Structures are given as structure tokens and as C-alpha cells.
Amino acid sequence: MSTEIQPLGGGVPDTTDEGLALLVRQAEAMDAAHKLATALCNTAMVPQVFRSKPDDAAAAILYGAELGLKPQQALQQVFVVHGQPAIYARTMAGLLKAKGYCFETVESTDESVTVTGTSPRGETETSTWSIDRAKKAGYTSNKKYASDPQAMLYAKALSEVCRKLAPDVLLGIRYTAEDLELEPRPVKATARRMDGQGQERGADAVRAALEAKKQQTGGDRTQLDKALAALAQVEDREHLDRIITHAQGIGMPPEQLTELAEAAATRAEELPEQEAA
Known part of the structure; x- marks a missing residue:
């Protein structure tokens, strides 16, 4: 009886020609979108959020194309808030x-x-x-x-x-512009994880990470301080979004909104992922 191991049929699957063709088409679409975005972003025909930002505009154009929007329509109708696409x-x-x-x-x-x-x-x-x-x-x-x-x-x-x-x-699409109460200058939230000795967690991390900024920003911080205190108490990510939505609705200054969004991102790092319903 032979002990030679026979190879299984099929072998290792190769990258298909169809997959490669799709990548080529996507690359060509990105190049075309970027050329359009570069031209349009230097005009007054696009929202302020895309002015001098052809990369962001190109992404909006490509996403709009997937929905069936023309480039000019996409730049007027597609928004990105907290990393999520939104339309009216x-x-x-x-x-x-x-x-x-x-x-x-x-x-x-x-x-x-x-x-x-x-x-x-x-x-x-x-x-x-x-x-x-x-x-x-x-x-x-x-x-x-x-x-x-x-x-x-x-x-x-x-x-x-x-x-x-x-x-x-x-x-x-999870959000509409009405859900997020978009303003001409949307808030861009960024997250940063801090590892190593001395890492602070939970509500203390939110307060400590923003203490320096609290001394730098001027104006009335009453509403911002209330929002930061509320962030420290939330136990799920849905409530983080609600706090930011409320801040936008009461007209909180852009620099304070940015500070609040950064605090929300920090707090989100500490919260467990919600299980799907």
C-alpha cells in the first residue's frame, strides 16, 4: 500500500481575472474622480467643507456614483460625519x-x-x-x-x-443630514489610543486628556463642560452620538465641538462593542 500523500484537487485559488479587472476599473474611477474634484474644489460651486480638499471630494464623488448621483450632485448631497456617510x-x-x-x-x-x-x-x-x-x-x-x-x-x-x-x-446609509444636524463646518472626530504605563481609563481619561485644551480655548465653556461631564457618565456609544448632536443643535462653537468630538472618541475607546440586535 502506497503511503504517498496525494494532493487535493483544486489547489490554491488564484486571483481571478474578474477581480483584477474590478481593481483596474476602481483605480481608473478614482483617478477620474480626483481630476474632477481638483477642478471643482477650486470653485465656489462646492460646499465649504470640500474647498481645497480634492481627496475628500473625490471620495464623495465615488460614493455618490455608487448611489447614482452625478459628481456635482454628490458634492452637494453627500456628507461625512464621524466617519459615516450621510445624505438628506x-x-x-x-x-x-x-x-x-x-x-x-x-x-x-x-x-x-x-x-x-x-x-x-x-x-x-x-x-x-x-x-x-x-x-x-x-x-x-x-x-x-x-x-x-x-x-x-x-x-x-x-x-x-x-x-x-x-x-x-x-x-x-445609517444617517441622514437631518439626523446629524449638519452644519457648514462638520465636526471631524479622531481617536487616539494610549498604551503603556500610566495609561488612564474610563471617565478619568476623558477629563485628563482634555484638561490642557480647557485652558487654551476661550469663550463661555459652560455648555461644553456640561457635555464633557455627560460623556464621562455614558455607558453606550449611542448616547455619545446624542450628546454631540445636542451640542450641534445649541450652536456650540466649532473649536468646542471639535474638543467634544475628541472626548467622545476617547470615551468610545473605553466602551464595549454593542452586540447586534
Whole structure:
């Protein structure tokens, strides 16, 4: 009886020609997007956040292309906040209507808005957003909920229906611009992990890491200090987002928003990953 080991059939899979072709197409698309972004970012036709930032603009153009947006549309409609892409609720609806989806406003008052959507296959989804629900979610810190509640509740209900009906079309977009209360100058959050002796953890790390900055920034820090104290007490990442959303809604100065976002990122490092529902 032979003891020679026979090789298994199939061998090690090779990189397919199709995969290589996809990489080539992506590289070509990135090059084209960057050329467009370089030209457009030197004009007044793009939002301030993309001015002189062709790399960021190119990424937005590519992401918009995946959604079906033209380059100029992508630069006006796609935003990146806390590392997450976001678009307006009306943009979501527009993209889906172009693919045969239908939407109907069932109810619209200052207290509650209900929207129903239907897919081309006949699937339906309905969402109701009330002022009470918005309060519980922490969104009513945005002053627009007082000045134009119907529009804000409609955006929430519409975007929820869109996400439920067509997550594949929207590429899993989690937020809308209305959710995040985007301003002309969005906050960029960065995280830094500190290892080695003397590393501080939890709420103490948040306070210690920002103590120096507290002495450097001027102006009234009352709201910022309250927000930092709240960050130190939260136990899940969802509440971190709510605190930043509230700060944006009350008009906290950009430099303080940046400080708050950095504190939130530091605190997020200390929190456990949430299990999927």
C-alpha cells in the first residue's frame, strides 16, 4: 500500500481575472474622480467643507456614483460625519423614486408625521415620527424642531421608510443630514489610543486628556463642560452620538465641538462593542 500523500484537487485559488479587472476599473474611477474634484474644489460651486480638499471630494464623488448621483450632485448631497456617510432624506427619496419606489404622506401635523412607502415589488413600509419620539431620541435640541416641526418629523419618517425598503440601494446609509444636524463646518472626530504605563481609563481619561485644551480655548465653556461631564457618565456609544448632536443643535462653537468630538472618541475607546440586535 502506497503511503504517498496525494494532493487535493483544486489547489490554491488564484486571483481571478474578474477581480483584477474590478481593481483596474476602481483605480481608473478614482483617478477620474480626483481630476474632477481638483477642478471643482477650486470653485465656489462646492460646499465649504470640500474647498481645497480634492481627496475628500473625490471620495464623495465615488460614493455618490455608487448611489447614482452625478459628481456635482454628490458634492452637494453627500456628507461625512464621524466617519459615516450621510445624505438628506429628500435625496434618499429622490434616488428611490427614480427606481420606481412610491411614497405617500399619510398624516402631517406639528405633533406627528406618518409616511408610507411602496417598492416596485409591492413591499410596503410605514413610519411615524412624533415630537415625543424625537424628544426621546434626543433630536429636539435642534431648533428647527421648534420652528418647523413638520419638516423635521417628515424627514425622520421618510428616511426611516427609505432605509427599511431599500438598504441595498442606499448602501446601508445609517444617517441622514437631518439626523446629524449638519452644519457648514462638520465636526471631524479622531481617536487616539494610549498604551503603556500610566495609561488612564474610563471617565478619568476623558477629563485628563482634555484638561490642557480647557485652558487654551476661550469663550463661555459652560455648555461644553456640561457635555464633557455627560460623556464621562455614558455607558453606550449611542448616547455619545446624542450628546454631540445636542451640542450641534445649541450652536456650540466649532473649536468646542471639535474638543467634544475628541472626548467622545476617547470615551468610545473605553466602551464595549454593542452586540447586534
